[in-house]
């Protein structure tokens with residue numbers, strides 16, 4: 001059942017306590033409670049995903065608005081970003097049942113086999129290797145027919161997908177006016193921009209139809225897909241929302257190390273504290289910001305850093321909160337003819353009647369433009385083998401099947417950082433560095449669990465990342481220069497024109513990048529798994545090192561960020577972890 005106040009719960013001891021009802025937490029809680037004798041409590045800081053304003057979560061086309069200034073987000077900001085003119089960036093994280101899977105942009109990508117084989121190598125555990133985790137990717141998903149009933153044969157490869165798992169995925173149910181041109185470019189410039197029938201197949205590279213966590217015209221979050229369908233029918237599953245875990249509490253020692261099988265919770269900074277205990281273990285699934293924050297609040301981290309904010313160190317584990325990796329993103333836009341049927345009528349505020357009609361159609365039968373996301377195609381690319389960047393820095397990706405950068409196309413204005421214009425028609429693409437080498441951190445700002453930590457994605461700390469972003473933009477320009485766009489793409493928008501002027505240099509592109517880069521919202525690796533003693537935060541089985549009783553299952557345990565959008569990978573790892581936990585307790 002669902003509870004909104006710790007005092008409502010009839011028991012204080014469970015077999016497992018899961019911290020965070022987010023993307024990964026809901027997978028673990030749902031899989032463990034498949035066994036009716038296993039009692040699980042999930043504690044979520046955020047709010048319900050139903051009721052007030054929850055259309056923002058359910059309606060896919062509104063995904064760009066789900067996080068911004070809504071009750072569903074933590075409203076974090078970064079520390080000033082040195083390489084971005086000291087800008088402070090918004091840093092969205094889901095604060096709601098489903099976590100960031102309830103607020104994200106729905107892109108459903110796994111990454112490359114190299115990404116997962118590297119995970120297996122670093123941990124010494126083959127269960128994360130592509131050939132093995134593929135079973136779990138399939139277990140987490142089911143193919144859904146595009147909402148317009150369109151035949152999607154040839155737009156994905158059925159044999160690499162699941163058909164019975166909880167999360168619905170589908171390609172677009174709303175074709176856009178640029179789709180034919182995007183596909184024609186994959187023919188005209190096939191050597192640079194080849195078509196790929198399914199970028200989730202183990203062959204990541206090339207341009208494919210974008211898959212999204214979406215079915216029946218609605219977002220398929222971890223709450224909608226895993227948790228909600230069983231919440232009221234499983235007597236062994238309790239979910240407590242609007243309640244924050246403030247720290248892990250020691251419960252003695254086990255095998256010579258401190259044991260933490262209890263959690264302290266509160267609803268406000270000064271409100272009463274409650275504790276809940278796990279007979280077996282605590283599963284920390286608070287995400288790449290929340291999980292290291294909770295460890296540090298519990299005295300588990302770098303002792304010198306903890307001392308600075310007055311937290312007593314209980315266990316030295318210096319890599320907690322280090323190694324933060326994220327994908328920087330910058331958009332580029334071009335102006336197209338005024339009569340082009342782009343999606344701008346829905347997003348620039350010019351045509352309220354079109355918006356009302358679109359929303360009315362979605363409410364009537366979950367169809368139409370609002371039952372889909374903004375873009376229909378995305379592509380993953382490598383620098384050419386003879387690239388001077390590779391010669392200078394070496395290949396920093398997970399391997400030859402991994403992407404250095406990503407491009408995705410939208411018929412309409414799209415940006416995560418620029419103010420939207422109020423009129424006009426546009427063609428946009430996003431440019432993303434997929435195998436970044438910059439590393440940031442999450443550090444406590446205060447011993448108060450209700451104070452946000454200091455978050456530093458440290459974008460473009462390395463020149464490699466900046467050079468790759470320059471190449472991504474140049475590739476986007478080559479794509480937009482294909483003959484099939486003649487007469488459609490008119491000229492670059494606003495200061496992109498300066499960056500791309502005939503006499504412009506890379507320095508002008510860098511000026512554009514430093515001004516407009518944002519986060520694609522993929523922070524990961526802040527509690528990285530590592531099989532070697534003394535390295536990382538968790539071991540191959542994802543249990544926290546140097547203590548007993550706590551396992552981390554979320555995006556923070558990935559040793560490296562995958563070279564694609566991470567949610568599908570996080571679901572896969574959470575499915576693997578659920579089986580590991582079941583095996584550990586013979587469930």
Ligand SMILES: Cc1cc2nc3c(=O)[nH]c(=O)nc-3n(C[C@H](O)[C@H](O)[C@H](O)COP(=O)(O)OP(=O)(O)OC[C@H]3O[C@@H](n4cnc5c(N)ncnc54)[C@H](O)[C@@H]3O)c2cc1C
Nearest residue numbers: 020022023024045099100104105107245287290555565567
């Ligand atoms: C706006 C946005 C757009 C994105 N777009 C995409 C995309 O298109 N495709 C993609 O693959 N990925 C995308 N991502 C990233 C992806 O959604 C996340 O990487 C992924 O969902 C993270 O899963 P997680 O389980 O690690 O953490 P989360 O899903 O964030 O779950 C963590 C949960 O823990 C809770 N929590 C945190 N601290 C505490 C505490 N102290 N006590 C109790 N509960 C706590 C949080 O409220 C949250 O519910 C996006 C993310 C955002 C925010």
